[in-house]
Amino acid sequence: MRRLFLLALLCMASVTYAQKGSISGIVKDSSINKNIALATISVFKAKDTSIVTYRLSDEDGRFKVPGLPLNEALRCVITYSGYEAFRKEFTLTENLQDITFENIFMISTSMELDEVVITAERPPVTIKNDTIEFNANSFKTLPNALVEDLLKKLPGVFVDKEGNISVNGKPVNRIMVDGKNFFGSDPKMASRNLPANIIDKVQVTDDKEELERNADNNLANVGKVVNITLKKGIKKGIFGKLYAGGGSDDRFEGGGIVNMFRDTLQISLLGYANNLNKTGFTYGELMQAGGLSRSMGNLNSTSTSTSMSSSGGSNITVNGVNFGGMHRGGGISTSKGAGININHSPNNKQSIFGQYFFGNIKVDQWRKSNTKQFNEDTIVTQDNITNANIISNAHNIGLGTKLKPDSVTTIIANATYTLGLQDEIRHTGINSYHNILGELSNGSIDQNNVNNIYNYSHYFTVTRLPKRKAGGRFTFTHGLDASNTRSDFTTNSLTNILYPLLLDSTLQQLRLERIPRTNIYGALVFRLPLNKNFALTASSRYDYNKLNNKVNTFDADADKKxxxxxxxxxxxxxxxxxxSNNYLGLQYIYKKLTITPSLTALWQQYDNRLLSLDNSIKKSQFNLLPGLGIVFKELNLNYNKDVSLPAYTNLIPALNNTNPYYLTNGNPNLKPAERDNFRINYYHNNSKKNLNISLYATGSLTKNDVIQSIVVDKSGIQTSTPVNADGSKNATVNYNINKQYKYNSKFTLSWNAGGWYGLYKNKLLYNGETSWQNNFNLEHWAGVNFNFNDKVEWNNDISLSNYQSKFTSSNFSTLKTNQKSVSTEVILRMPKHIIWEAVLQYENNGNVPxxxxxxxxxxxMAVNFTMLKDEKGVLKLSVWDLLNQNNSIGLTTNRNIISATQTNVLGRYFMATFTYNIRQIGANKKKVGGSGIFGY
Structure with missing residues (x-):
């Protein structure tokens, strides 16, 4: 590690401190003597026209190109769309390290830029109206590089570890190929599978389709679209990977993911199995070669959750299908799954897809928890040890289409059906203590929980743009979601109560819960420009929801039935x-300022019927809710007021005692919550300095907030009931800073820093005592990354978290927890055909019992050996947790409670895995190495 550190420093020093020269000047229009901003100043080697570096002129037409070599013949080529190229040869020396060209006058022309620039001197970057165009040949990559590797070298382009792409801080919504939705709406499908050496140009524009759906008509709030122009002859092929591996302690993994495309048809197949507590594929691979994001691009919304654990686990769930990995409660998982995805885009006006996926996961879980509840000078402690076996199965089938019958109309429709089945058997041993009175109780709980979910949903939307009113739009949307949840919870428990009286309590019961639910909605949205400075925005949405929740609890008889x-x-x-939600807003637009006052008429009516009550609870409520939005350049300010009904689960007055130590009840008399919401969003991007700064802050004031009233009896058994309370407040602030230094085509240094701060104030009701609680959450993180010619990578991250709860009542003590995490990753791609890598992580949890x-x-650690023709084969020899110190510790605070949990994890194991990469489109090998090698 020390040698790698010194190597990185030497690389950086050699690049930074080598003697260099510069050129500078001002670019002007020859006819009107006007300065030209965003002209491209390219410097080539005169002998072979290879690119050295480039810069863009600023708003005043000024430029300076530093870092140029001395004693070498160079050529400066200045280009701008609609002008003839300017050329000048020069040589910098020790005595003449800086040259100023003064005013450079560009001559306008009616020809396209490519017609007036020699092919070998095509500029690296060209600005054409609202389009940024990169010449792929100007950015050198390894012979086996992918589009993602090429994008990382482009100015203003940022690609994170998961493959998410942004340009000048704006997310890339989709990548097109030769102007068509060749890969649907999935950027990673192209960026992580297409080789860089087949790319001619990369063009970046604003996402006009997203703008059509965006009522505020502000380009600052929409993402980007990347169009890749391929070299001739690249129109069909197959790519993917097959892998299999075995290791110590009977560990195994295997699977395959293959994507076939020919002109406009793509077919994806996948299958996997492993007992490594991880998904069969990374999220990026499912989105890429798995085709999930390609099909989901036709959806209005999806249910996707991903989670990762430094203790050795990952999980992905998409639309109810679990693609394997760790369980949300921890444990060691064995996963398997399979699926097919078909996407057909005959042209840029039509796209249809179909998909089916199946996922299975078996979890062996051991979990130990310690919970301390503080009140005055007393502490009630509960220790639990749980052993569980969980089996989950999920099926998902989906169909959809996206149509553009003409230039002003877009139609999107889809339908999905998901079936999720889970069977869980668990045994829990419980002990409860009082710091003064001693042991309060002990016991055990045996449970068999069966939970099945059946869900159908469809979505349909039509967007229409007026032909004569630029900036106007009309959208109609309809959606249906119908589900049925069937839960059977069997509980057998024995509780030995030791205080205040000796008492043995047994419980044998079956709780059946059936929840059929239907949600239907329809919405109209339109924007109508009134004149140059004013536009009218309006929307109307109607929702209908019907829900039935039937809870029947049965006690066992003498025959245990x-x-x-x-x-x-x-x-x-x-x-x-x-x-019914009806919104009306009036936009005032002046240059880069937009002010939108609005008014929302909200009507809500509900009819709640309870079997235990003689009469139903009916209520109708009407509210006029003000709103205000202000947008100035990259700064967004927003205020709105809303009224929301309590969750139905909080309304059912049926005691839930499936855990006899934690009883929950409902409250049918809960009132709707009223909230005043505030939001600030700011983003600054400096493309010349590769600097991005973002800030996001929210706040809310709540009346009739729903909180839990807690009662803990003398034996330590807790009962919670939801109630309303006024005065809840919260505020959050999130900021991120990213800076990248591209010293030359070989060396890149980048760093990032950020933080998240949260303040939450609400009431605590505990055993009749009322107190205000103030929760402070502080998180900070930072990272530094080095990359030298893709041969040496060194990535470092650190994060610090602090949580604190303070109370106005002296009966409750201040609670504090803190966590620290540091990681460093080293990747060496040398010598040829060998890739070395190591990941070192350190975690510290304060206040752990x-x-x-x-x-x-x-x-x-891992070492990878590439082999076979075009290095399509990779043999990976890896060891997870070499020091055999892996552990999973969780620490949380909630109200006056501190909870610590420990779960079983994968200990040290060795693996040998062989991967065969399928590439038949002229591609070379996929870049090997990185944190994804361990799948965590």
């Missing part, structure tokens, strides 16, 4: 809900 209905733990809840480790150090 569950046929005795317990009316105290049973109820039926029916809800019909109508909501005695008996649990506070510090965890993990060291994972």
């Amino acid at each position: 569950y046929n005795q209905l317990n009316p105290l733990l049973s109820n039926t809840f029916n809800r019909e809900f109508h909501r 005695s008996g649990l480790p506070k510090d965890v150090t993990r060291l994972s």
Whole structure:
């Protein structure tokens, strides 16, 4: 590690401190003597026209090109769309290190830029109206590089570890190929599979389709579209990978993902199996060669969750399908799955897709938890040890289309059906203590929980642009979501209560819950420009929701059959809900300033029926809600007021005692919550300095907030009931700074820093005591990354987290927790055909109870050998957790409670995995090495 550190410093020093020269000047229009901004100043080697470096002129037409070599013949070529190219040869020496060209007059022409620039001297960057065009040949990459590797070298382009792409701070929504949605709406499908050596040009424009859906008509709020122009002859092929591996302790992994495309048809197949507590593929691979993002590009919204753990686990769930990996509660998982995705885009006006996926996961879980509840000078502690076996199966099928019948109309429609099945068997041992009175109770809980979800949804939208009113639009949207959840919870428990009286309590019951639910909505949105400075925006949406929640709890009889209905733990809840939201806003636009005052008429009506009540609870409510939006350049300010009904789960007055130590109840008398919401969003991008700064802040004031009223009896058993409370406040601030230095075509240094601050104030109701609680969350992170010619990479990250809860009542003590994390990753791609890598992680958890480790150090290493023709084969020899210190510790604070949990994790294991990369489109090998090598 020390040698690698010194090597990185030497590389940086040799690049930074070598003697260099510069040129400068001002670019002007020859006819009107006007300075030209964003002209491209390119410097080539005169002998072979290879690019040295380039810069863009600033708003005043001024430029300076530093870092030029001395004693070498160079050629300066200045270009701008609509003008003839300017050329001048020069040589810098020790005595003449800086040359000023003074005024450079450009001559306008009617020809296209490519017609007046020699092919060998095509500028690296060209600005054409609202389009940025990069010449791919000007940015040298390794012979085996992918589009993603090329994009990383382009100015203003940032690609994170997951492959997400942004240009000048704006996300890239999709990558097109030769002007067509060749890969649907998935940027990573192209960026991580197409080789860089087949690319001719990369063009970046604003996403006009997103602008059509954006009512504020502000380009600052839309993403980017990247269009890749391919070299001739690259129109069909197949790519993907097959892999298989085995290791110590019977560890295994295997799978394949293949994508075939021919002109306008793409077919993706995937399958996987492993017992490594991780998904069969990374999220990026599922989105890329798996085709998920390609098909989801036709959807209005999707349900996608991803999670990763430094202790050795990852999980991906897309539209209810679990693609394997760790369980949300921890444990060691065995996963398998398979799927097919078909996408057909005959032209840029039509796209249809179909998909089916199946996922299975089996979890072996051991979990230990320690919970401390503080009140005055007393502490109630509960220790739990849980063993569980969980089996989950999920199926998903989807169909959809995207049509553009003409230049002003877009139609999107899709339908999906998801089936999720889960069976869980768990045993929990519980002990409860009082710091003064001693042991309060002990016992055990055996549960068998079966939870099945059936869901159908469809979505349809039409967007129409007026032909004569620029900036206007009309959108109609309809959606349906119908689901049925069927849960069977069997509980057998024994509780030995030791205080205040000796009492043995047994529980044998079956709780059946059935929740059919239907949501239907329709919405109209339009924007009508009135004149140059004013535009009218309006929308109307109607929602209808019908829900039935039937809870029947049965006690066991003498024969241990569950046929005795317990009316105290049973109820039926029916809800019909109508909501009409009508919005009207008037936009005032002056240059880069937009001010939009608005008014929303919100009507809500619900009818709640409870089996336990003689009459239904009906309420109709009408509110006029003000709003204000201000946009100035990259600064967005927003205020709005909303009224939301309580979640139906908080309304059902049926006691849930499936965990006899934590009882929950509902409250049918909860009132709607009223919130005043504030939001600030600011983004600054300096493309010349490769500097991005973003700031996002929110705040809200809530009336009739829903909080939990907690009662803990003398034996330590807790009962919580939702109630309304006024005065809740919260505020959050998130900021990020990214800076990149591209010293030359070989060396890149980048750093980032950020933070997240949260302040939450609400009431605490505990055993009749009322107190205000103020929760402070502070998180900071930073990273430094070095890349030398893709041969040496060194990535470093650090994060610090602090959490604190303060109370106005002296009966509750201040609670504090803190966490630290440091990681460093080194990748060496040398000598040829060998890639070395190592990841070292250190974590520290403060305030962890005695008996649990506070510090965890993990060291994972791998060596990769590339082989076969075009290096399509990769043999990876890896070791996870070489020091065998892996552990999973979680620490949280909630109200007056500190909870620490420990779960079973994968310990040290060795693996040998062979991967065969399928490439038949002229591509070379995919870049090997990086944190993704371990899948975590």
